[in-house]
Amino acid sequence: AQTVTQSQPEMSVQEAETVTLSCTYDTSESDYYLFWYKQPPSRQMILVIRQEAYKQQNATENRFSVNFQKAAKSFSLKISDSQLGDAAMYFCAYLKAAGNKLTFGGGTRVLVKP
């Protein structure tokens, strides 16, 4: 079974600075998708960024970018120019290409200090 591990329960960052969240996963599949979701206190899961495993180029979305290392099974999220609104729980998630079950990590809480 696939597992997703987020080793950092909480990360703190100064406003306008950069923070990197770690995620590792375990799979025997070669074709899959990886996601980062943001969950504010309202508890709604909001998609931040997605990465297709067959793409070597790292995905970027404005201030959010990933470092996808397929061989190492690592998928980190970098938040640049952090804003107060970035404060939330962040979840890494895995989906195999032929599957239907999105597997989530345990989450990392991001605190942004003004």
Add this chain to the structure above:
Amino acid sequence: EAGVAQSPRYKIIEKRQSVAFWCNPISGHATLYWYQQILGQGPKLLIQFQNNGVVDDSQLPKDRFSAERLKGVDSTLKIQPAKLEDSAVYLCASSPRPQGFGNTIYFGEGSWLTVV
């Protein structure tokens, strides 16, 4: 475009009572999911519907949980009788096609359940 709608947002019940949660997915989305998120954990899939058929309910505690999606649109998740460990946020989500095609899955704001 309207998002995934869920109700009620909050519910407090005593153990052994029953509760029902309702979800209306994004218009046109064929696939609907119910996830359970216990405090401090990531969401866990309970059941997935494709139109009005069940695709995966392997992690649904069928002795107390039931779900239906009549007419392939909105869905109801029921818990009867509730246990203390059922306290969680129940997230409904939808996607245009099965997640296996790598579609983005859209989540509602969740229904918070506290069992006392």
